[in-house]
Amino acid sequence: MAVNGSNFVDYVKIHCAAGHGGAGSAHLHRSRLTAKGGPDGGDGGRGGNVYLRGNDQMWTLLHLKYKRHIKAGRGGNGSSNNSFGDDGEDQFVEVPLGTVAKDAETGKELFEITKHGEEVILRKGGLGGRGNSWFKNSVRQTPRYAQPGTEGEEGWNILELKVLADVGLVGFPNAGKSTLLSVISAAKPKIANYPFTTLVPNLGIVSYRDDRSFVMADIPGIIEGASEGKGLGLRFLRHIERNSTLLFLVPADADDIAAEYSILLKELETYNPELLDKDRLLSISKSDMLDEELKEEVKKTLPKGVKTVFFSSVAQQGLTDLKDLIWSQLNAR
Secondary structure, X not given: OEOOOOOOEOEXXXXXXXXXXXXXXXXXXXXXXOOOOOEOOOOOOOOOOEEEEEOOOOOOOHHHHOOOEEEOOOOOOOEOOOEOOOOOOOEEEEEOOOEEEEEOOOOOEEEEEOOOOOEEEEEOOOOOOOOHHHHOOOOOOOOOOOOOOOOOOEEEEEEEEOOOEEEEEEEOOOOOHHHHXXXXXXXXXXXXXXXXXXXXXXXXXXXXXXXXXXXXXXXOOOOOOHHHOOOOHHHHHHHHHHEEXXXXXXXXXXXXXXXXXXXXXHHHHHHOHHHHHOEXXXXXXXXXXXXXXXXXXXXXXXXXXXXXXXXXOOOOEOHHHHHHHHHHHHOOO
């Protein structure tokens, strides 16, 4: 699925056809010195496989939006003198890390690509047929038949991209997630004063002390009922699954910070209860609106059991404390 004007595509449906196996040969040996020789037919080659291969330099499935059909090569037929047929040409489909492959018909998840250079067969090529020399025995010394190759696997597959990042920003629309990412990294997400400005995830590399860094993902805003499909909820929520730490953002001018945090937690739990097992941090954005006295009052209302930090992206306040908290959480295990 792509958003108008965006190169980010996180969902494609492609048709993959592996190659058929080559047929075995039923050839009988003939030469100037041998008028009636025995069987010497070679085996057929296997059909080409369709692979998915991880590429850490890619971040979108855009290239597959316009190439919906992937077809591997057919195996070569066997020939005389026990010569094997050539194996069919394999097809390698490069995908970003975090890509999940599913069977389009059943919806079953097949596998996930998580490492650079990782290669997994999506559709397996057919086996090459055996030549007639395999069927020779004491009773049947000149078999005049051979096996045909088997058909390669073929069908529709769904590829879904789940963004991989160290920290995922979770919050309601217009909470200040994109502004934070633009301030502490080189990412340039679209920023405007209206909800759902961000329609696709944005990744940024955040520099830390001593040339260290971590990856932060700006996930589009979640609304109440997102886990039931309201807004673009289901599409957004899947990107949260691959973040090791979740940073919740609630603006300082929210009516009830604890209530907003609770709603966000509930949406994550409804979508996938395992998301609650991830490390969580709570940050209060736009805190330049608060003086010290108001901050102390707000702290009394904050939920218990979660580490909290106040910051302001615009005023550049508390950003070092925020990065310190994130780094310590990422390295706590």
